[in-house]
Structures are given as C-alpha cells and as structure tokens.
Amino acid sequence: MESTQANPGLLCSPEDSQRTLYPYVTGTSVVALKYKDGILMAADMGGSYGSTLRYKSVERMKPIGKHSLLGASGEISDFQELLKYLDELILYDNMWDDGNSLGPKEIHNYLTRVMYNRRNKFDPLWNSLVLGGVKKGQKYLGMVSMIGVNFEDNHVATGFGNHLARPILRDEWREDLSFEEGVKLLEKCMRVLLYRDRSAVNKLQIAKITEEGVTISQPYALRTFWGFSAFQNPTAGAEGSW
Amino acid sequence: MFRNQYDTDVTTWSPAGRLFQVEYAMEAVKQGSAAIGLRSKSHVVLACVNKANSELSSHQKKIFKVDDHIGVAIAGLTADGRVLSRYMRSECINYNYTYESPLPVGRLVVQLADKAQVCTQRSWKRPYGVGLLVGGLDESGAHLYYNCPSGNYFEYQAFAIGSRSQAAKTYLERRFESFTDSTREDLIKDALIATRETLQGEKLRSSICTVAVMGVGEPFHILDQDTVQKLIDAFEIVGQDEGPAAEPDAAVPAEQAAAGEGAGADTGSAPETDVAPMDI
Numbered sequence: 001m002e003s004t005q006a007n008p009g010l011l012c013s014p015e016d017s018q019r020t021l022y023p024y025v026t027g028t029s030v031v032a033l034k035y036k037d038g039i040l041m042a043a044d045m046g047g048s049y050g051s052t053l054r055y056k057s058v059e060r061m062k063p064i065g066k067h068s069l070l071g072a073s074g075e076i077s078d079f080q081e082l083l084k085y086l087d088e089l090i091l092y093d094n095m096w097d098d099g100n101s102l103g104p105k106e107i108h109n110y111l112t113r114v115m116y117n118r119r120n121k122f123d124p125l126w127n128s129l130v131l132g133g134v135k136k137g138q139k140y141l142g143m144v145s146m147i148g149v150n151f152e153d154n155h156v157a158t159g160f161g162n163h164l165a166r167p168i169l170r171d172e173w174r175e176d177l178s179f180e181e182g183v184k185l186l187e188k189c190m191r192v193l194l195y196r197d198r199s200a201v202n203k204l205q206i207a208k209i210t211e212e213g214v215t216i217s218q219p220y221a222l223r224t225f226w227g228f229s230a231f232q233n234p235t236a237g238a239e240g241s242w
Numbered sequence: 243m244f245r246n247q248y249d250t251d252v253t254t255w256s257p258a259g260r261l262f263q264v265e266y267a268m269e270a271v272k273q274g275s276a277a278i279g280l281r282s283k284s285h286v287v288l289a290c291v292n293k294a295n296s297e298l299s300s301h302q303k304k305i306f307k308v309d310d311h312i313g314v315a316i317a318g319l320t321a322d323g324r325v326l327s328r329y330m331r332s333e334c335i336n337y338n339y340t341y342e343s344p345l346p347v348g349r350l351v352v353q354l355a356d357k358a359q360v361c362t363q364r365s366w367k368r369p370y371g372v373g374l375l376v377g378g379l380d381e382s383g384a385h386l387y388y389n390c391p392s393g394n395y396f397e398y399q400a401f402a403i404g405s406r407s408q409a410a411k412t413y414l415e416r417r418f419e420s421f422t423d424s425t426r427e428d429l430i431k432d433a434l435i436a437t438r439e440t441l442q443g444e445k446l447r448s449s450i451c452t453v454a455v456m457g458v459g460e461p462f463h464i465l466d467q468d469t470v471q472k473l474i475d476a477f478e479i480v481g482q483d484e485g486p487a488a489e490p491d492a493a494v495p496a497e498q499a500a501a502g503e504g505a506g507a508d509t510g511s512a513p514e515t516d517v518a519p520m521d522i
Contacts (some may be wrong), residue, residue: 099382100346109342 023075023126025049027060028199029161030071030130031189033173034139034154035182038210039132041071042186044194045219046201053201061207063214065090068104068133069207070111073158074146075126082125085114104133104140108150116148128158134211157189160197165189179208191222243269253365264362264369267391271373274317276404276440277304279375280414280433281386282424285457286377288315289433291404291440292450305454309334310461311344312378313454317404318391319371326370330354347378351387351395359393373403377456384457402436409439426457431477434470446474 025047032041047055060079061071064086072079089110093102102110108131118124124146132141142152155169168189177185183206194200202224207216248254249262256262277290292301302320306327307313312334316323333353337345354374361367374389388403389395400418402410413436421429433453438446448470456462465473 096349096352098346098348100348100380102341103343106341106343110340113340 019123020075020078020126023078025055025076026126026199027058027073027076027079028197029157029159029165029193030060030073030128031157031161031165031169031186031193032071032130032132032141032155033169033177033182033185034132034141035177035179037179038134038139038208039069039141040179040182040186041069041130041132041207041209042190042204043071043073043207044190044201044204046199046203047076048199051198053199056201056203057219059205059216061205061216063209063216064107064131064133065093065102066213067101067135067209068107068131069209069214070107071130071132071158071207072127074128078125078127082111082114082127082129086111101135103135103138104131104142105135107131107133108140108142108144108152111144112148112150115144115146115150119147130156130158133209137211160193160200161189164192164196168192187222191224194222194224251365252362252368261362264392267369267371268373270371271318271391271403272405272407274320274372274404275304276402276407276410276437277315277317277373277375278400278402278407278410278414278433278436278440279315279377279386279388279398280400280418280421280429280436281377281384281398282426282429283383283422285426285429285455285460286313286379286384286386287429287433288313288375288377288454289437290315290317290452291437292452301450305452305464306331307454307462307464308350308376308378309338309344311380311456312347312350312376313456313462314377315375315454317373317375317407322370323372323374326354326357326372326374329357330376344379346380347376347385347387348380350378351376351389354389355393355395358389358391362391362393375401375403379456379458400432400436402440404440406440406442409442410436413439426455426460430455430465430473434474435477446478447471448474 027047028044030041030043032039041061043060045056045058046053047058058076060073061069062083064070111129111131115125126146128146129144140152141154141156142150143156144150155166155173157165172185186206190204194202202221203219205217205219207214243265248256252261252263275291275293279286279288288305290304292304294301304320305313305315308327308330314327314330330350333350334345358370361369369391371391373391376387376389378385386398386401387395388398388401399421400414402414417432430453434446437451448467451470452464453470454462454464
C-alpha cells in the first residue's frame with residue numbers, strides 16, 4: 001500500500017471513482033424534539049439536485065425496528081444505503097428471537113461507528129442523521145454527523161435547522177410537552193425554515209414515536225403569508241432595478 | 243466407559259451414533275472440582291471449591307468476570323476455561339463498543355456453544371474440556387446457563403458441575419422452587435450450603451471456596467474472604483455443627499494470611515475499612 005504522502009494522487013485521482021466526493025441529491029433540515037410520550041420529528045419531502053428542487057416526494061424519515069425512527073438530511077442515496085445496513089442489522093436482531101431487541105441507544109451507537117469508520121476511509125456517507133426512539137419508557141434522541149460526531153439532546157436539528165430552528169427550541173422547549181404543543185413547536189420551526197432555507201419545499205411530514213410504535217403523518221403543507229407591503233412594489237425605492 | 247475402535251477421532255461416529263471423543267471431553271468436566279450456580283429473578287450466584295494441588299501452591303482461578311453483568315464458573319481443564327473466558331470478554335467488549343449496551347447473556351452463550359460445536363466437527367481440533375456455568379443479566383432478568391464441551395447449552399434455575407456435584411444437585415433439587423423469589427442473601431446462603439455438600443464432611447471455610455454475585459443494579463463481583471467467612475459462620479452456628487463459633491474467629495486470620503497470595507481475585511491481606519477491595 002503506497003503512502004499518500006509519497007503519492008497524493010492516490011487520494012484524489014479521477015480513477016478513484018468509488019469514493020463519495022460531493023453530494024448530488026440532497027435533503028435539507030430535519031428537526032426533532034422529545035415530548036411527553038416520546039419523540040416528534042419533522043422533515044420536508046424535498047430532494048434537491050444542486051439548486052433545483054428536483055424531487056418533491058422523498059421520505060426522509062423511516063422507522064427502524066420496533067423502537068426507533070431515523071431521519072436524514074444530505075445525500076439521499078447514502079441514506080438509502082444506511083437503510084439497507086440497518087435492515088440487515090434488525091433482521092439479525094430479530095432472528096435471535098430471544099426477547100432482547102436493539103433499542104434507539106444501540107442503533108445510534110451503531111450508526112456512529114458506521115459513519116466514523118467511513119469518514120476514516122475518506123469515503124463518508126454524506127448525511128446528518130437524527131435517531132429518536134422510546135424503549136421501556138426511556139426516551140432517546142440523538143444525532144450523528146457525516147464525520148461521526150454524535151451526541152444526545154432534548155431537541156436536535158440538522159443543516160439549516162441548527163441555525164434557524166434550534167434557537168427557537170432552546171427558548172420554547174420544555175419537559176413534558178403535549179403532542180399538540182410539540183407539533184405546534186415543530187411547525188413553527190419548519191415554517192421559519194420554509195421561509196428562509198432555499199432548499200426547503202412546502203410539503204412535510206411529522207413523525208411520532210412512542211412506546212406503542214411509529215406513526216408518520218401524511219404529507220401536508222404549512223400556511224404561509226407573503227402579503228407584506230414591502231413585497232407589493234419591490235422597485236419602489238430604486239426604479240429600473242430588478 | 244471403555245476404549246473402543248471408534249474413539250480415536252472426534253470425527254468418527256460409533257455405530258450407535260455416538261461421538262466418543264466428545265463424551266470423553268465431558269468426563270473431563272466431571273473430574274474438575276465443583277462449581278455451583280443458582281439464580282433468582284434478579285440475582286445470580288456462582289460458587290466453586292478451590293482445591294490447590296498441594297499446601298505449597300495457590301489454587302486455580304475458576305470464576306471469571308466476563309463483564310459487569312456476566313460471570314462464569316468453570317470445571318474441568320482450567321486452561322481451556324481461561325481461553326474461553328477471554329473469548330467471552332472479547333465478545334462483550336466488542337458488542338459494547340458498537341452498541342454502547344451490554345451483550346445479552348443469552349446471545350453470548352449461543353456464540354460460545356457454536357464455538358464449542360466447531361471443535362466437535364474438525365479432524366484437526368479437539369473438544370474443549372471444560373464445562374461453563376454462565377450467569378448473567380439481560381432484558382428479561384437473571385439467567386444461568388450451562389455450556390457443555392459438546393456444544394450444547396441449557397438454561398437452569400440452579401446447577402452444579404464437577405466432582406461430587408451430585409451431592410450439591412440433590413440439595414438444590416430439594417430447594418430450587420424457592421429460588422426465583424429468593425432474596426440475595428438467601429441465594430448466597432443456599433450456594434454456600436450446596437458447596438458444603440460437595441465437600442463430603444470436610445469443613446467449609448472461606449479459604450477453600452469462592453463466591454461471586456451479580457444482579458440487577460449490582461455488577462458482578464467476587465465476595466471477599468471475610469464476607470464469605472461471616473456468612474458461613476452465620477448459618478453454621480444455626481445449623482447442626484456444634485461449637486464452631488469460637489474456632490472460625492481464631493482460624494480466620496491465620497487462613498487469611500496463608501491464603502493471601504492464593505486468593506486470586508479475593509482481597510489478600512487483612513482489609514482496612516478505608517481501603518476498597520481490589521476485584522480486578
């Protein structure tokens with residue numbers, strides 16, 4: 001194995017077509033919070049192809065096993081690859097058929113190992129993942145980034161959500177929110193993201209996971225308001241400008 | 243069992259459908275000194291008899307901590323037992339690294355059994371000559387398993403293996419129905435009494451036995467000699483033995499000093515109250 005210091009071409013030569021170099025079809029923010037009975041997670045259904053909002057029915061949240069829910073932003077194909085890994089993991093777990101099952105903490109840690117390992121090989125899975133779940137009454141919510149940084153918190157968000165949604169959550173999240181309060185809070189965050197994130201689309205799903213299981217809502221749109229007076233005559237201050 | 247023409251190879255069946263080498267391996271387990279295990283809903287206790295080769299030598303370690311929630315007691319070829327314990331520790335630590343969660347004991351014993359089975363189906367290997375009593379916790383509570391050299395494993399409420407284990411098993415058979423709801427202390431007492439049964443009249447002292455406990459909220463640890471001796475004294479005074487009250491107190495410090503280096507995981511020297519016992 002030649003050293004990459006002696007031959008830098010090894011890391012970035014065009015023949016190395018198997019490594020992930022840039023993401024192509026991407027999903028934008030995922031936002032999630034803990035509430036009284038479990039976890040609530042929201043993500044829109046957009047798959048952007050660069051700056052084009054190409055795909056508008058991409059499901060970016062999926063249930064994993066009996067106890068967990070995974071949401072992803074970033075490269076959609078890498079998310080699908082992860083779902084394949086997780087599918088196999090859950091399958092082997094079920095095959096033991098012994099009353100033990102992998103909970104959200106275990107899945108979160110497994111994903112951290114996978115992401116960190118790929119990062120070390122310079123071939124990352126280009127995703128920011130949100131993993132939430134409830135097992136034996138214990139609520140769990142964690143995040144893993146594409147370089148393997150992982151942590152747990154009462155509310156998490158990926159991408160733009162970190163900058164736009166989390167400040168709202170830091171102010172307004174409390175312990176033991178009801179389901180309605182949680183949804184309202186998430187919708188508030190998603191609305192801000194819809195206004196301000198150019199890769200957001202107005203078609204979102206909210207997923208809930210409790211001890212009983214996972215429910216992912218049907219896609220719906222948020223009400224928006226664009227009737228501000230400043231938008232009426234955009235060239236008022238400078239005629240001739242666009 | 244007598245020698246016959248089908249017992250040279252582990253990969254040779256006898257006409258009666260037996261693998262003699264595997265059965266001989268199970269004989270090796272019966273030759274080792276006794277090991278006993280019992281479980282309740284929330285705790286598992288492992289106990290074993292420590293027989294040293296001579297008065298000059300220390301006894302062999304027969305109880306191993308595999309993880310905070312799993313321990314194993316062995317009988318038979320202790321070298322094989324040591325190697326398998328190392329494998330079990332390795333599996334637990336790898337699982338913990340990937341999932342940040344303890345390996346369910348039920349899955350570990352299946353892996354162990356599969357490992358043992360391989361040795362019964364390769365002409366260049368031999369079966370492990372050790373029986374393992376694996377005690378551990380998982381989501382469904384406390385469990386006790388017995389792993390055989392044959393690659394079989396069984397779950398038990400209580401079991402004993404090794405030489406003169408039948409005496410212990412007889413005692414356990416009388417009492418096992420009460421074990422599920424037993425308290426931790428009663429479980430340990432039953433383990434010590436079962437151990438005493440295997441001694442055939444020889445006096446039970448903490449220097450010749452090792453006791454380990456694990457339970458919900460209580461990580462696996464080996465009880466130190468002092469604690470064990472006090473427990474023995476407690477039920478021996480109540481039991482039929484006459485006048486041992488004075489004797490064990492005088493005998494204990496002498497035994498402690500003698501068994502000091504031989505104690506392995508037990509605390510060696512007289513414990514001071516502000517020094518924690520080393521149970522590594």
